[in-house]
Amino acid sequence: MNRTPAPPVSPHSVSQASILDTLAVLKDVVLPTLGKGPLIRRRKVVTVAERVGLDAKAVKRMQALRDKYGPGPLRLRIPFRSQAVILSAEDAGMVLEGSPEPFAAASLEKRSALNHFQPDSVLASHGHDRTIRRRLNEDTLDTGCPVHSMADHFAAVIDEEMDRICQAALASGTLDWDSFFIGWYRMVRRLVLGDAARDDSELTDLLEKLRYDANLAFLKRKDRKTREQFLTHLRRYVDAADPNSLAGRMAKACTDPNQQPHHQLPQYLFAFDPGAMATFRTLALLSAHPEVEKEVRHELAEAGNAPAPRLDLVRACYLDALRLWPTTPAILRETTRDVAWAKGQLEAATQILIYTPFHHRDDQTLPQAHRFDPSLWKNGNARADLGLYPFSDGPVVCPAVNFVPMVTSLALRSLLSRVRLNLNQPERVTPGNLPATLDNYTLSFTTERLTS
Ligand code: HEM
Structure with a gap:
């Protein structure tokens, strides 16, 4: 750990990292995050990230910064762009609660990336x-409700598509990422756009292409032709909205054309x-923690045939998979004005990074940082007290948080x-060794039919 003394702090500014520490953050935190792909993951990089423990290095780097500079926000020395990182749960909470004013969600970099395919998105x-x-x-998403008002219909769609995935996995004896993902996206298109979109992989392929472009934000020229083709294709579903889909629900809820539903x-x-990634990782965690899987199966048995039960333990397992991975x-914000902190201030137009793997895996503040612990999530989808925010928090929280x-x-x-699913290569996920990065693309399970 780097323990050289911190540079003197100006009374008017928060602490500032040295040039060497700024370069270290870029190397260990920013570049690996960009390399894995912010808008769509690059598979090969994720595979390498697990092998060489990239995320563990990033967390250690952030811990070293906090040791050296203290827990306040830390300004990086980056030319032409004021940039700061958050180092405490308290400051993360303040930023999220203070969004979108004075901490705007639509930072310059984010807008530039999203312009590739959804320039008018929220x-x-x-x-x-x-x-x-x-x-x-x-x-549209019933943000505050644990169970969506259209849950019964959605549950039937989910069950049909998961059944198809299971039948194929039972026939081959294996559930791997690619077959899971293809089936998962049939379900997603039905939930979002309706039954007519089930097999419309052309639409999601167009989006995939634009997301790869968006990974490079302003370094990549906008492919306006593909963007128009994609948005026009999508708009057709919105115009003929299936009432049993989220698009149908959105069309009904839309009161102003500037809300731009198709964006x-x-x-x-x-x-x-x-x-999907987090679902697959949850299956890996359950396979590695049979005692939790037993409790989960008990919860499922208790819920019986209820169409859309709440399943608190299953949700908690999923949330903890999202905490671990x-x-x-990167939750990004941009200050809309000068903002005062306990020690100094950050000026307007500073980009702020809340790097969630640091808060979620900070073994200096969270004893269970590297363990699977669904009990963390008994009372909600965020733990502001511990700085755990899989879906963010505050007024800009993911509207699909429930x-x-x-x-x-x-x-x-x-x-x-x-089915009963047993993780292949079980040594990759064990209770005593949950890797800092878990490459979902190379996970697979042997599949047995459940008889009772
Ligand atoms: C595992 C799945 C997901 C996770 C972990 C997740 C997490 C997040 C996070 C962390 C943000 C950023 C919030 C911020 O900047 O503070 C966000 C934004 C958002 N998410 Fe999700 N999300 C997920 C899936 C979804 C899905 C499926 C939908 C829609 C059906 C959705 C809709 C949105 C929207 C619309 C925003 C922008 C909110 C705003 O700017 O006000 N998310 N999500």
């Missing part, structure tokens, strides 16, 4: 546009990709009630 919006688009997303839906399509490692755990817990129910 995530890229500020001011009045953000207010009305946020409302539309919350109304909100790309996020619904792409953000279920991390939803956060799918949104919808995603609902969908995934129902999907896990459908899978676990049909």
Whole structure:
């Protein structure tokens, strides 16, 4: 750990990292995050990240910064861009609660990335546009409700698609990522756009191409032709909205054309990709923790045939998989004015990074940092007291903060009630050794039919 004394602090500014420490943050934290892909993961990089423990290095780097400079926000020395990182749960909470003013979600870098495929999405919006688009997303996703008002229909769709995945896995004896993901996306297209979109992989392939471009933000020229083709294709589903889909729900909730429904839906399509990653990792955790799997099976048995039960333990397992391997490692904000902190201030237009793997795996503050511990999530989807934010928190919290755990817990129910899944290469995930990065793409399970 680097323990050289911190440079003197100006009374008017928060602590500032040395040039060497700034370079170390870029090397250990920023570049690996960009390398893995912020908008769509690059598989090979994720595989390497697990092998060489990239995320463990990043967490250690952040801990070393806090040891050296203290827990306040830390400004990095980056030319032409004021940039700071958050080093305490308290400051993370303050930033999230103070969003979008004075901590705007639509930072310059984020807008530049999202411009590739959803320029008018809520995530890229500020001011009045953000207010009305946020409302539309919350109304569509029933943000505050653990069980969505259309849950019974969605549960039936989820069960049908998970059943198909199980049948194919039983026939081959294996459940691997690619077959899971193809089946998962059939489900996603039905939930988001309706039954007619089930096999429309052309639409999600177009989005995938644009997401790869978006990984490079302003370094990549906008492919306006593909973007228009994608948005026009998507708009057709919104115009003929299936009432049993989120698009149908959104069309009904839309009160103002500036809410731009077809610009909100790309996020619904792409953000279920991390939803799948975390589901697969939850299955790996359950396979490695048979005592928890037993409790989960007990919860499923108790729920019986209820169409869309809440399944608190399954949700808690999923949330802890997201804590251990956060799918949104970088929560970004940009200050809209000068902001005062306990020690000094950050000026307007400073980009702020909350690097969630650091808070989630900080073994200096969280005793169970590297253990699977669903009990952390008994009372909600965020632990502001501990700095644990798989879905973020505050007014910009993911509006699917309840919808995603609902969908995934129902999907896990459908899978676990049909098959027993045993992780291949079990040494990759053991109670005493949960890697800092878990490459979901190379996970696979042997599959046995459940007889009782
Ligand atoms: C595992 C799955 C998911 C995780 C972990 C997740 C997490 C997050 C996080 C951390 C943010 C950033 C919030 C911030 O900047 O403070 C976010 C934003 C957002 N998420 Fe999710 N999300 C997931 C899936 C979804 C899904 C499936 C949808 C839609 C159906 C969705 C809709 C959104 C929207 C619309 C925003 C932008 C919110 C705003 O700017 O006000 N997310 N999500």
